[in-house]
Amino acid sequence: MRRPLPPKEVTSLNDVLHEVSVLVKPHFGKGRAADYIPELAAVDPMKFGMAVATVEGDHYGVGDADEPFSAQSITKLFALGLALNRLGDEVWTRVGKEPSGTPFNYLSQLEQEAGIPRNPFINAGALAITDILLDVVREPANLVRDFMGVLAGEPLSIDDAVARSEMETAYKNRAIANLMRAQGTITHDPSAVIEAYCRQCAVSITCRQLARAALPLAAAGYSPVMEESIFPERLTRRLNALLLTCGIYDSVGSFAYRVGLPAKSGVGGGIVAVIPGRAAVAVWSPELDRYGTSVVGVSALEHFSRLTNCSVL
Numbered sequence: 001m002r003r004p005l006p007p008k009e010v011t012s013l014n015d016v017l018h019e020v021s022v023l024v025k026p027h028f029g030k031g032r033a034a035d036y037i038p039e040l041a042a043v044d045p046m047k048f049g050m051a052v053a054t055v056e057g058d059h060y061g062v063g064d065a066d067e068p069f070s071a072q073s074i075t076k077l078f079a080l081g082l083a084l085n086r087l088g089d090e091v092w093t094r095v096g097k098e099p100s101g102t103p104f105n106y107l108s109q110l111e112q113e114a115g116i117p118r119n120p121f122i123n124a125g126a127l128a129i130t131d132i133l134l135d136v137v138r139e140p141a142n143l144v145r146d147f148m149g150v151l152a153g154e155p156l157s158i159d160d161a162v163a164r165s166e167m168e169t170a171y172k173n174r175a176i177a178n179l180m181r182a183q184g185t186i187t188h189d190p191s192a193v194i195e196a197y198c199r200q201c202a203v204s205i206t207c208r209q210l211a212r213a214a215l216p217l218a219a220a221g222y223s224p225v226m227e228e229s230i231f232p233e234r235l236t237r238r239l240n241a242l243l244l245t246c247g248i249y250d251s252v253g254s255f256a257y258r259v260g261l262p263a264k265s266g267v268g269g270g271i272v273a274v275i276p277g278r279a280a281v282a283v284w285s286p287e288l289d290r291y292g293t294s295v296v297g298v299s300a301l302e303h304f305s306r307l308t309n310c311s312v313l
Contacts, residue, residue, distance in 0.1 A: 013052055013308075017062035020050060020303045024285075024296045031287030031295035034267040039165035040070060043269070043286045050300055051207035054279040055219045061208050068204040069284045070162050071148075072266030075200050076126045077243070078151075078213070079144045083132050084235055091132060094185055095125045099246050110176060115183025119246040121264065124176050130197045131186035141199035151216065152209035153225040163202035170194055207270075207282040214272045214280035217243075217262070240274055244312075251291040258302045260311030265293040273301055275310045 028046060035041035049064035083091050100109065100118040110117060110124050117125035133140035141158060149156040177190035186193055205213070216223045217240055221231035231239070243262035248255040248271075255263065261281075263273040269286035271294055281304060285296035305311045 013054075013058075013060045014062075016304060016307050017050055017052065017060055019307065020300050021048065021062050023303045024048065024299045027296045027299045028285075028287065031289050033269070033286045034072075034288060034292070036169060037162070037165050037267070038169070039159070039162045040072075040268060040286070043069070045285075045287050047269075048283075048285045048296055048300075049207040050281070050283040050304075051211040052279050052281050053208070053211035053215050053224075055215065055224060055277065057224050059208060059212070064284065065207040065282075067284075068206050069270055069286075070159060070201070070266070070268030071203045071205045071210070071270060072201045072268040073121065073123075073126070074205075074210065074264050074266040074268075074270050074272055075144050075148070075203050076121050076129070077239070077247075077264045077272070078148050079126065079129050079133060079140070079200060080120045080242075081231060081235075081239060082143060082147055083129050084239075085231065086136060087132065091120075091129070094132065095120050095128045097242060097246075099252055100250060111179060115180045115185040117180075117185070119242065121242070121246045122249065123173055124180060127173065127177050127180060127193055127197055128185055130200065131180075131188050131193050134188045134192065134196060140196045141203075144200045145203050148203060148205065148209075148213050151213035151223055151225060151230065152205065153212055154209055156209065157204050158199055159202045159204050162204075163199045166198040166201060167195060170198060173197070201266075205270075207284050210270065210272050210282035211280045214274060214282070217274045218276055218278060218280045220277075240276060243274065248293055249291055251289070251293060255293070255298060256313060258298065259305050260313035261301065261305060262312070263301070265297070267292045269294045269297065271297040271301060276312060278310065 051061040051065040221236040240262040247264040261273040283297040
């Protein structure tokens, strides 16, 4: 039997979210937007939205929970789910499952390890997944966008301006893709892989949509939105394990210590977290810490975890 989220000091999840929105206010101004992607640098740094979707079908939101933002690396989770659903364990011949301990776009480690990325959530690993999806469809970004939209219950779009902005500044990712092509980790033209990856990262989504899209990871693979199973239960456990150990890059240990939930972040300022058996939580605030994760978002999830006593650790 699934347990509801137990309020600890407040009477409902609406109260929790509103209390969190107050508690995070001192953290605004402590980070900076992803200014290496010009379109993201222009986003209002004071934005804050948070949403919860429960496995029972209830939904809650606060602040800018209905304003679209750039999903960025959060899309890596859904791309990986698609690849594993279609190819199974063959995916792990191209990418590992270990924490990297290095920044998400680190090049030296990839070179030292013969072009095999440590995990699917760093950029090199995501490029390997994009390459795998290019074996399946001509437009992997559209596949990921549509998959996320179906799970969210609403069609999503790709922000072409953000995609162009990313492609114009993707120098490090191009180096990563070329190194991987030289090592045989990817098989398609690096330019095609980079274009597909940049378009995928430019998916726009709201906190409410993202919380709904991640619900299968909280419900043993079942989507309450679609009313059908999306992932096998075994795969869901494995995806959550990867999120817990690799989803927040080289600050994953600190995040686990503070929040204690499987989660994936993106440099658009979004974070999605999973409470297995109970709910999915999405938060967005654009200012990032030095690891590329939302400063206010981490604080919000830390307060949420404490108020609801929902940490899995």
